Amino acid sequence: MLDDDTPTTQVKAIETAEDLSSIAFSFMASKALFAGLHADIFSQLSDGPKSAAELAKAVDIPINRIVMLTTALASVGVLVIGDDEKIENSPAAQSFLSKQSKYDFGDYLRYQIDQQMYPFLLQLNAVMKGDLTEDAISSYKHWMADEEQASVYSESQHAGSLGPGRTLARKVDLSAARTLLDVGGGTGAMTISLCKAYENLHATIIDFPNVSEIGWRFISEAGLVDRVRYIPGNAVEVQWPGNQDAILMSYLMSGVPGDDVSALLQNAYDSLAPGGKLLVHDFMVEEDRRGPALAALWQLQHMAFTPDARSLSVGWLTEAGKKLGFEVELADNLIPAMTKLVVFSKPA
Incomplete structure (x- = not known):
């Protein structure tokens, strides 16, 4: 609820x-x-x-x-x-x-936060003024095209997402689901947690080619090669498979230009089977825009390399989903004081 x-x-x-x-x-x-x-x-x-x-x-x-x-x-x-x-x-x-x-989750802090996220904040002043140079990283699309940067980001993010993935598996009942589409699913940390919790679940992950190659190693180590496949590509551009029982978007909407958020919601609605669930996990602030501080700061961080990113809130997201025909099943914290989980369902 x-x-x-x-x-x-x-x-x-x-x-x-x-x-x-x-x-x-x-x-x-x-x-x-x-x-x-x-x-x-x-x-x-x-x-x-x-x-x-x-x-x-x-x-x-x-x-x-x-x-x-x-x-x-x-x-x-x-x-x-x-x-x-x-x-x-x-x-x-x-x-x-x-x-x-x-x-x-030291690797997540050691590599992604220190070596990638921290330096990006140095260009925040230029982002605010609109002075970001053409060669500056402005989106994940450009960033993930760099094999070395993609490797550092993806492997450290995997370490940081395993815990939230286990929490997600406890909060959402996917016992009736047979197919999962993990959009922008990275190295599959969330998918791995959900597949381990639900043995009948088979998943498809969409992410950039460099990330997909790294992720396949984690999928193999988890013993899930017969239940998980990758579609290499940009999640906002490639064709999504249809008739999915569940779709997951974790840390995706905060990392893309704001105009792409509505398109992602529409794609999810179109790709879900009747009765299917959409799980959105991301940094979201309260409606009064007073916090939580960690969610607000993370949104600012994302804007430092995606200047047109949107500040997400639960209220805005749920209303946007309802306009498309979704019903809202759950809105709750996932990582306390930092991220929230919104679960939509498509009417049967």
């Missing part, structure tokens, strides 16, 4: 210079986190606390640099420095940043 009781996001207006500084300098904390990942600090601490000297030796980095970095990370709570001056992971770092953890 549609959740109409979601409270309005409450954001306190900042008042002090310290508040402004906290925002202005927060990029330093994120770069410290990325540096810790590249140095493999969190994995080295996964088996217990270490002194600065022990950690410096383990990662082969001079001790003065380790002291400086771990102090910075401890100051924002990513690491903990005990009374004996030994350094250990915070609970979050232990669970999500160590290569030994089942829920590790």
Whole structure:
């Protein structure tokens, strides 16, 4: 059912210079986190606390640099420095940043966020003024044509999507579905999670050729080569297969020009079988446009390389779907405070 009781996001207006500084300098904390990942600090601490000297030796980095970095990370709570001056992971770092953890998504932060998303924000000023040069990356279409960039993005995104994929499989009942179309499905992390949860499901993934080649390796490793196929191509341009029981669009609408969003919805309606479901997972802000902050910031991030991107909200999306004839089954959080899931159904 549609959740109409979601409270309005409450954001306190900042008042002090310290508040402004906290925002202005927060990029330093994120770069410290990325540096810790590249140095493999969190994995080295996964088996217990270490002194600065022990950690410096383990990662082969001079001790003065380790002291400086771990102090910075401890100051924002990513690491903990005990009374004996030994350094250990915070609970979050232990669970999500160590290569030994089942829920590790460090590669997603280490490669996609640090090496790709972070630099793109440097062109935000040019985007706002309309001064983005012709050779600047302006959409996924151009970005994914670069084999190296496609590889970095896709492999790191796979690491970041496995957890949300498992959550999606729990939230949506696809037990009656036999076919799934994953539009812009990347390396298939979401598809893999859904196919493992629903053994009768067979899937088709549409994504760029470079991404499809990388994704096939993950599909093979998951033992799903007989249940998943790829259609290499631009999801907004290629012909979609019809009569689908379910269609998934995850992180797609926020990454394309705004004019393409309505076309994607129409394609989904036309390609679904009667009674089929459309699952839209993406960064969406509240109707009052006060947040959530992570969703709003991610939308801004996407605009930095897709200048004509649209700011999505649940209200706008559900109304757009209803105009096409969809019924709304569910609107709920998927990644708390960051992404939402909207489930539409096509009348039988």
